[in-house]
Amino acid sequence: MFDMLFGIPAYIALLLMGENGETVQVALRIRPLVESEIARGCQVSLSTVANQPQVQVLGTDKAFTFNHVFCQEDSQAKFYDTAIKDLVNRLFKGYNVTILAYGQTGSGKTYSIGTCYTGQDDMGVIPRAIADIFSRVKEMEDWNFKISVSFMELYQEQLFDLLAPTRCVVDLREDSKGIVIPGLTEVPVKTAEDMTACLVQGSAGRATGATAMNSQSSRSHAIFTVNIEQVKLNNINEATSAKFHLVDLAGSERSKKTKATGERFKEGVNINRGLLALGNVISALGDGTQSFISYRDSKLTRLLQDSLGGNSLTLMIACVSPADYNLQETLSTLRYADRARHIKNKPIINQDPQAAEISRLKQQLQEMRLMMIQGGGDGTGCPPEHTKLLEENLFLRTKANSLTEQLGNLINQNLYLVERAHLAEQARARMHLKVSELQAEYDLTMDELNLTLQQVTCPAEFVDQLRKLSGVQKRIKEIQEEQRRGEDELLTHELSQGTVRTEGLDLADEQDIAEKREVHTMQQAKLNNELQELNRALALKEELASQLTANLGQITTVREEYERNQALVETLKKEKDELQQALRNVHVNNSSNKMAEQRRKQVQELELKIANLTKKIQEQANIIKMKGKSDEKITILQNEIQTMKQIKVRLIRQMKAESEKFKLWKQERERELIKLKDQDRKRQNQIVKMERLHAKQQNVLKRKVEEAVAINKRLK
Numbered sequence: 001m002f003d004m005l006f007g008i009p010a011y012i013a014l015l016l017m018g019e020n021g022e023t024v025q026v027a028l029r030i031r032p033l034v035e036s037e038i039a040r041g042c043q044v045s046l047s048t049v050a051n052q053p054q055v056q057v058l059g060t061d062k063a064f065t066f067n068h069v070f071c072q073e074d075s076q077a078k079f080y081d082t083a084i085k086d087l088v089n090r091l092f093k094g095y096n097v098t099i100l101a102y103g104q105t106g107s108g109k110t111y112s113i114g115t116c117y118t119g120q121d122d123m124g125v126i127p128r129a130i131a132d133i134f135s136r137v138k139e140m141e142d143w144n145f146k147i148s149v150s151f152m153e154l155y156q157e158q159l160f161d162l163l164a165p166t167r168c169v170v171d172l173r174e175d176s177k178g179i180v181i182p183g184l185t186e187v188p189v190k191t192a193e194d195m196t197a198c199l200v201q202g203s204a205g206r207a208t209g210a211t212a213m214n215s216q217s218s219r220s221h222a223i224f225t226v227n228i229e230q231v232k233l234n235n236i237n238e239a240t241s242a243k244f245h246l247v248d249l250a251g252s253e254r255s256k257k258t259k260a261t262g263e264r265f266k267e268g269v270n271i272n273r274g275l276l277a278l279g280n281v282i283s284a285l286g287d288g289t290q291s292f293i294s295y296r297d298s299k300l301t302r303l304l305q306d307s308l309g310g311n312s313l314t315l316m317i318a319c320v321s322p323a324d325y326n327l328q329e330t331l332s333t334l335r336y337a338d339r340a341r342h343i344k345n346k347p348i349i350n351q352d353p354q355a356a357e358i359s360r361l362k363q364q365l366q367e368m369r370l371m372m373i374q375g376g377g378d379g380t381g382c383p384p385e386h387t388k389l390l391e392e393n394l395f396l397r398t399k400a401n402s403l404t405e406q407l408g409n410l411i412n413q414n415l416y417l418v419e420r421a422h423l424a425e426q427a428r429a430r431m432h433l434k435v436s437e438l439q440a441e442y443d444l445t446m447d448e449l450n451l452t453l454q455q456v457t458c459p460a461e462f463v464d465q466l467r468k469l470s471g472v473q474k475r476i477k478e479i480q481e482e483q484r485r486g487e488d489e490l491l492t493h494e495l496s497q498g499t500v501r502t503e504g505l506d507l508a509d510e511q512d513i514a515e516k517r518e519v520h521t522m523q524q525a526k527l528n529n530e531l532q533e534l535n536r537a538l539a540l541k542e543e544l545a546s547q548l549t550a551n552l553g554q555i556t557t558v559r560e561e562y563e564r565n566q567a568l569v570e571t572l573k574k575e576k577d578e579l580q581q582a583l584r585n586v587h588v589n590n591s592s593n594k595m596a597e598q599r600r601k602q603v604q605e606l607e608l609k610i611a612n613l614t615k616k617i618q619e620q621a622n623i624i625k626m627k628g629k630s631d632e633k634i635t636i637l638q639n640e641i642q643t644m645k646q647i648k649v650r651l652i653r654q655m656k657a658e659s660e661k662f663k664l665w666k667q668e669r670e671r672e673l674i675k676l677k678d679q680d681r682k683r684q685n686q687i688v689k690m691e692r693l694h695a696k697q698q699n700v701l702k703r704k705v706e707e708a709v710a711i712n713k714r715l716k
Contacts, residue, residue, distance in 0.1 A: 022067070022341075023345035024340055024344070024345055026316045026318055026337045027083040027316070028064070028069045028070065028320065028334075029318065030071055031320070032072040045327050046058065053065060053068055054066075057334075064338050076128075084099065091133070095349060097315075098244075098246075098312045099246050100314060101317045102318055102333065103249075103333050104332075105252065107333070112124055115222050126224055130226075142234065143230045148227045151225070154222075154300055156270045157299055159172065199224065219271070221274065225246075240351055247307070252271065252332070274301075275300075281301045308340075312347055316340045401517075404514070407525065411524045411655075439476055516662070516669075531648065534647060534651065538641065538644045538648065541640055549634060565616060568613060569610055572606050575606060576606040580603060583603065
C-alpha cells in the first residue's frame with residue numbers, strides 16, 4: 001500500500017494503528033426500549049452473545065459480529081472506557097481520529113456522542129474525551145500544546161458555523177491538503193472548561209425539532225473538531241499534530257413513522273439523501289473492488305472523506321433500537337456497520353514537515369556512514385576537502401584573534417591620545433580666559449592713561465612707558481591670533497575626521513580570553529565611535545558659537561558708529577536750524593538774493609545728509625536689536641557645549657575604566673591558566689609514571705603466566 005510514511009516504515013505504522021491493523025472499527029450500541037415503544041407493546045428483537053462482540057436478530061438466522069457490542073444495561077462510562085479511551089490516547093501519537101454516530105432517528109446517537117451536553121449526568125463521548133485530553137496534557141509536562149476547537153452543522157446541504165458570533169454559512173474547498181473550510185471559526189482553548197463552553201455554545205445553536213418518533217430529533221449533522229498541536233520542549237524538531245472529529249449524524253427516518261410534514265418533511269428528505277450517499281460510499285469502500293468512490297454526491301461524504309478511506313483512525317458507533325417495530329431500520333444499520341468494518345483507512349502520523357525532513361536526512365547520514373565503513377573507513381573521518389576547510393578555519397580564527405588584539409591596542413592608544421587632547425583643550429581654555437582678562441585689564445589701563453594724557457602735560461618717560469604698553473598690546477594680539485589659528489586648525493581637523501566603524505566578528509573563539517577580548521574590543525570600539533561622533537558635534541557647536549561671538553564684536557563696532565551718527569545728526573540739525581534762522585533774517589533785512597540762495601542750498605544739503613544718516617541709524621538700530629537674540633543663542637550653545645564636554649569626560653572615564661577592568665581580568669585569567677597548565681603538566685607526568693608502572697606490571701604478569709604455562713606442560 002505504501003512503503004514509507006514520513007520516514008517511518010509502513011509495517012511499523014500499521015502496528016501502531018490498532019490490533020490486527022484495523023483502522024475502521026465498529027461499536028454497536030443497543031438502547032433500551034423507550035416509553036412510546038413499551039406503550040405500543042413492542043418486543044425486543046435483538047440479543048447479545050455473552051463475552052462475544054456479536055448480536056443476533058431473534059426469530060431469524062441473522063447474526064453480526066463487530067469490534068464492540070454494548071447492550072441496554074451498559075453505562076456511558078463502560079462504553080467510553082472500552083471503545084473510545086484508547087483512540088483518544090492515539091491523538092497524542094499524531095494520528096487523526098474520527099468517532100461517527102450512525103443510526104435511525106431516536107436510536108441514541110446524540111446521547112452517545114454527547115453533542116447536546118447539559119451537565120454531569122450520563123456524559124457522552126465528547127465531555128469524557130475533553131476531560132481525558134486535558135488530563136494527558138497535564139501529565140505530558142515536557143511537551144508544549146496548542147489546542148483549538150471548531151463546531152459546525154450540515155443542515156439541508158448548507159454548512160453553518162456554530163461558534164461564530166452570529167450564525168453564518170461557510171463553504172467547502174479542496175486543495176492539495178484535502179478538504180478545507182475557509183472562514184470556519186477555530187477557538188483556542190486552555191482548559192477543559194473552555195472547551196466545554198464551546199460545546200455548550202455550539203449545541204445551543206443546533207437545529208432540532210419534534211417528530212412522532214423523537215421529541216428532540218436532530219435535524220442536522222454536527223461535527224465537533226478538536227485540533228491538537230504538540231512540540232517537545234527540549235527538541236523542537238519533534239512535533240506532531242492531530243485532528244479529533246466527533247460526528248453526530250442526523251438519524252435516517254421514514255415519513256410514515258415520523259409523520260413529518262412541511263418543513264420537517266423537507267428536512268427528512270435532505271437527511272435521507274445525505275445518509276444514502278454515505279451508505280453508498282461505505283458500500284463501495286467495504287467492497288474494496290471499486291477504484292472510484294463518489295464522495296462528491298453529498299457535502300456529508302465530502303466532509304467525511306478523510307474519516308472513511310483516508311488519513312484517520314475511525315470508530316463508527318452504530319446505534320440501534322431493539323424494538324421489533326423498528327426492525328427494518330435496525331437491520332439496515334447493522335448491514336451498513338458490517339460493511340464499514342471492511343473499510344481500510346490509511347492513517348499516518350501527522351509529523352511536522354521539518355521534523356520529517358530531519359528524520360529523512362538522519363537516515364541518509366546513517367546510510368552514508370555505513371557505506372563509508374564498508375568502503376574501509378571508520379565512518380567518522382573527514383574527507384580531504386573538509387580537512388582543508390578546517391585548517392583554513394583555524395587560520396582565520398587565529399588571524400581574527402590577532403586583528404582583534406591589534407584593534408584593542410589601537411583603541412587603547414587612541415584613548416590615551418584623546419585623554420591628552422582633552423587635557424590640552426582644558427589648558428587652552430584656561431589660557432584663553434587669562435589672555436582675555438589681561439586684554440580687558442590692558443584696555444582699562446590704556447583708557448586711564450589716555451585720560452591722564454589729555455589732562456596733564458606728560459614728561460618723556462611717561463610717553464616711553466606708553467610706547468612699551470603699545471608693544472605689549474601688540475604681543476597680546478599676536479598670541480590671540482596664534483590661538484585663533486590653532487583653534488581653527490583643531491576645528492578643521494575635528495570636522496574632517498571620519499567615523500571609524502568596526503564590524504562585529506562573527507567567528508566564535510574557543511578560548512575564554514579570546515572571547516572576552518573580542519567582547520571588550522567591540523564595546524570599546526562602540527564607545528570610541530560615540531566619542532568620535534561627540535567630538536564632531538562638539539566642534540560644530542564650538543564653530544557656531546565662535547561665529548556668533550565674532551558677530552557680536554561687529555555689533556559692538558556698529559553700536560559705536562550708531563552713537564557717533566546720532567551725535568552727528570544732532571549737530572547737523574543744529575547747524576540747519578542756525579542757517580534757517582539766518583535765512584529768515586536775510587528776508588527781514590532785505591539782504592541780497594545771492595546770499596539767500598546760497599544759504600537755501602546749504603539747508604538742502606544738510607537736510608539730505610540728515611535723511612541719509614537717519615536711514616543709516618535705523619538700519620544700525622535693527623542690527624543692535626538682533627544682539628539680544630544672538631546673546632540667547634550663544635548662552636544656549638555654551639550650555640550645550642558644556643553638557644557635551646561633560647558627556648565626553650564621562651565617555652573617556654568609562655573607556656578608561658573598562659580598559660583597566662579588562663586588563664585586570666586578563667592578568668588574573670592568565671595567572672589561572674598558568675596555574676591550570678602547571679597542574680595539567682603534573683597530571684600528565686603522573687599519568688606517564690602510572691603507564692610505565694602498569695607496563696612493568698603487565699610484563700611481570702606476562703612472565704608469570706608463561707612460567708605457569710611451562711610448568712603445566714611439564715606436569716602433563
